[in-house]
Amino acid sequence: MAYSDKVIDHYNNPRNVGTLDKAKNTVGTGLVGAPECGDVMRLQIEVDENQIITDAKFKTFGCGSAIASSSLATEWLKGKSVDEALAIDNMAIVEELALPPVKIHCSVLAEDAIKSAINDYRVKNGLPALELPKTHH
């Protein structure tokens, strides 16, 4: 399968790989996917008092497109408000990385990871979890 240059770039030089302290109240962690499906993404955000995402980290077990989708997501998240982050749509990732149809599920997983991280942050801070539309992979 031919990967786009952007996917290859993210695969070769993944941005924001790492781990934030998930015990902190300012950190939200999203863990999505399943090992037997060949994709697991963990995406973490750190949120300041103004609801701005100051840091984002990821680790992904998956194909090049999954790694690139999560790497790109962390780039986009930094500096965004939580509300802006919630608005990130998987199709924007598909477009940016030129993902082929068989790899769209990687972008869906990245969107799920963002929302799951935000929900984790909300619940930790006494806010109700947002009802998320059920996505299908």
Next chain:
Amino acid sequence: MLNFPIYLDNNATTPLDPRVLDTMMPYLTNMFGNAASRNHAFGWQAEEAVDYAREQIASLINCSPKEIIFTSGATESDNLAIKGVYEMYASKGNHIITATTEHKAVLDTCKHIEKIGGKVTYLSVNEEGLIDLKELEEAITDKTILISIMYANNEVGVIQPIREISAIAKKHGVLFFTDGTQAVGKIPVDVEADGIDLMAFSGHKMYGPKGIGALYVRRKNPRVKVTAQLDGGGHERGMRSGTLNVPGIVGLGKACEIAKQDMEQDTARIAAMRDRLEKELLTIEESYVNGSREHRLPHVTNISFKYVEGEGLMMGVKDIAVSSGSACTSASLEPSYVLKALGLSDDLAHSSLRFGFSRFTTDEEVDYAINHVKEAVAKLRELSPLWEMFKEGIDLNSIEWAEH
């Protein structure tokens, strides 16, 4: 000097040996005769070349040249053997015994047999990839006409207990067919000593050309016959019609001659390279060899690297041409059915690589491959949340993974 990517997928196909190409060349050019033309020198020349190749092939596997039926390759040979026996021995029974780790050319042919009313037993294998001989014997009924068990497996290289299988077949008066594609030309295969009644093999797995293969069909003790699957002309003792692929046959013959002559020294060198790569890659934490290491072809190893994903790994080892345990062409990954049959979980099956060595593989290439794989695995584990969890002592089975 290294040329990239480095080819380490020699169980898929091997490069054509230049000595084989040289031998074929005249038959691709001036000596173009049809081996069935009895009236002129062109035909005689072609026939003579075919006869000589038959002897070269027969000499490698210790049979009579008359017992070699030329085909287009191992897939056709597998089809001819199984369907041909099924039809020829229909009055005797309709039951075939095979194993779950066979090549698709055998499994799909068996599926076809089931569709047309036959019965097939699929033996499971143990974690080493070997069938259970007791299970085999117990599966035999008075309707059993054929046992079809491959000589050596294409994904993990495991060699089945061929002589024990043939002894059981003989004891019960059942024919024994083996797909010898991965074994012939690589390890000593002797149809007499091994007690084989039919055997499929192919040119391109042993440095010969593609598009040529053969089916060995025993003529004595017992005399075996198969019903032709192609009609027209009655070539190959009526078992396989069609103008003979003379250059291909000449190439297969030469490949067999070289295999016989060079096998011992090739094997020693290739096995040493394989063992070195395997030993080095096993120094990587949580890496495992799949299948028996004791009963195995000398030129292949199949290794799983836990907590890295197969397709990501393939992308990371782009400088080497290897085969992965998962087919990643669709959104849903399909782990190898062979590795699954050995009892591997989906994630381990996904994260496996098959390394296949040839007589043209160099030590320098092996060195490069070792470092390349080590780096890729390390890099992907650095990226892997599963690896981090493993390192923190978290049991991955204790996590409730989101339904996918």
